[in-house]
Amino acid sequence: MYFFCIVIQGDVLKCDLPYFDICVANIPYQISSPLTFKLLSHRPISRCAVIMFQREFAMRLVAQPGDSLCCRLSVNVQLLSRVSHLLKVGRNNFRPPPKVDSSVVRIEPRKPLPPTLGAIFKQKHALELLEKNYKTMQSLQLTSDAEKDEEKMSPDDVALLSMT
Structure with a gap:
């Protein structure tokens, strides 16, 4: 087994990154x-x-x-x-x-990425979609904590909302 290091000098946001572990x-x-x-x-x-x-x-x-x-x-x-x-x-x-x-x-x-992520991030108005789905979910009482706000939502809650 061998290891090597690649040092990239420049603007990391503008360059194409090679494969790295x-x-x-x-x-x-x-x-x-x-x-x-x-x-x-x-x-x-x-x-x-x-x-x-x-x-x-x-x-x-x-x-x-x-x-x-x-x-x-x-x-x-x-x-x-x-x-x-x-x-x-x-x-x-x-x-x-x-x-x-x-x-x-x-x-x-995460490997593999949660399957709902593509749907969430392809939405032009993802926040509005999540808010709408959250209100629907609350009205259907699918959550035990109807007072939950965005700061208290876990990543799993967000994934669930994207599928509603």
């Missing part, structure tokens, strides 16, 4: 969201990515339903992958120290 990156924080989704949509699917993000972004990635930081980003990334927080990197570890703390996150794409 693992991505390890320390990125400019302003490209966190577009890079995360570029990696998750890359085919063939990689085994995992270990990336240092601004701490607030990282905490949103790993936020669970009901957490104050849970948002559309949390649900969408967790529909496509398993996300885990590995470690906090304090600003005092850098010279000069930045104004924000960082965190290292592991992202493992």
Whole structure:
């Protein structure tokens, strides 16, 4: 068995990525969201990515339903992958120290992807579709928690709504 490393220098958002098994990156924080989704949509699917993000972004990635930081980003990334927080990197570890703390996150794409994802992301108005289906689901009492709002929905709830 042998291992090799490819270093890509340039704008990762503009280049075509070659096949890779693992991505390890320390990125400019302003490209966190577009890079995360570029990696998750890359085919063939990689085994995992270990990336240092601004701490607030990282905490949103790993936020669970009901957490104050849970948002559309949390649900969408967790529909496509398993996300885990590995470690906090304090600003005092850098010279000069930045104004924000960082965190290292592991992202493992789901294999296979949930079958409903294509339908969700091909919809021009996906949010309106989910809201409509959620209201229908509530009226049919298919959920035990009729007061559940989007911040408290799990990725499984979103997948269920897309099939309603």
